Amino acid sequence: MAQKTDLLLPVMTGQPVIPVIKIARLADAVPLARALARGGLKAIEITLRTPVALDAIxxxxxxxxxxxxxAGTIxxxxxxEGAVEAGSRFIVSPGLTPQLVAAADESNVPLLPGAVTSSEIMTALEAGYSLLKFFPAEQAGGAAYLxxxxxxxxxxxxxxxxxxxxxxxxxxxxxxxxLCVGGSWVAPDELVADGKWAQIxxxxxxxxxLSKPR
Structure with missing residues (x-):
């Protein structure tokens, strides 16, 4: 099956930056999401890098x-499946495997998989995926490579x-x-830890x- 681009495109084109956030304390999840949404970044990626990530989602x-x-780091x-059950409306992965393709094919939730090399990108295209995450961007060659x-x-x-x-x-x-970038600079760990929601x-x-040059 093909990638669910009709569901993923609005996420990627709706805002220039998708916050990539790590929730260490469950109590921070709701006020952080509200602060980001008030600032105009409604789509957020909560990474599965902490024990409370699924509960935060x-x-x-x-x-x-x-x-x-x-949900990120899938x-x-x-x-x-855990992220979808928790309520995720899009899934982000650093790569693409047959297992992930199968899970995405069976779900109504779109997958944004990662790819860096030409071979990885071509493999994704063969699987029906044309919207991809480029990760780790700077370490993989940055804007010039892309x-x-x-x-x-x-x-x-x-x-x-x-x-x-x-x-x-x-x-x-x-x-x-x-189409957009993912970044954690909009929710620095120190501001989250101190509950500085207005600053976030x-x-x-x-x-x-931020916008794409015309």
Whole structure:
């Protein structure tokens, strides 16, 4: 089956930056999601990198109606199914495996898988996936590398994540094969730990004003 682009495209084109967040304390999940949404970043990726991640996804999905809750760091079918059960509306993975393709085919929730090399991207295309995560973006060659893929792999669109900051995000967004970027700078760990929701809202608002050059 093909990628559910009709469900994924609105997420990737609805805002220039998708926050990639790590929830260490469950109590932070709802106020953080609300702060990001107020700032204009409604779609958020909650990574499965902490013991409370699935509970955080469930809380945000149930209590923050304005948020479009996604799950990141999905590595296998168990992760995929757990994230969907928790209420995720999109799934993000650093790579693509037959197991993940099968899980996505059986679900109504779209998958944004990662790919870096030409072979990985071509494998994703063969599986019906043309919207991809480019991770880790900076470590894999950055905007220059990604730009070089735009001609030979013209039908693929990316969300670069990994080392993307407020300084280099505009460069990525200026590429013809980039729809949005993923970044954690809009919710720094220290601001989350201190409950500085107004400051996070301001960072989100600034990020939401980034746009692709015309």
């Amino acid at each position: 469930k809380l945000v999905a149930n209590e923050v109606e304005e948020a479009v809750t996604g 590595l296998n079918r168990k992760h995929f 730009k070089s893929l735009s001609s030979p792999l013209a039908g693929v669109r990316f969300c670069p994540t990994g080392g993307v900051t407020e300084k280099n995000a505009p460069t990525y967004l200026g590429l013809p094969n980039v 809202e301001d960072l989100a608002r600034q990020a939401a004003t």
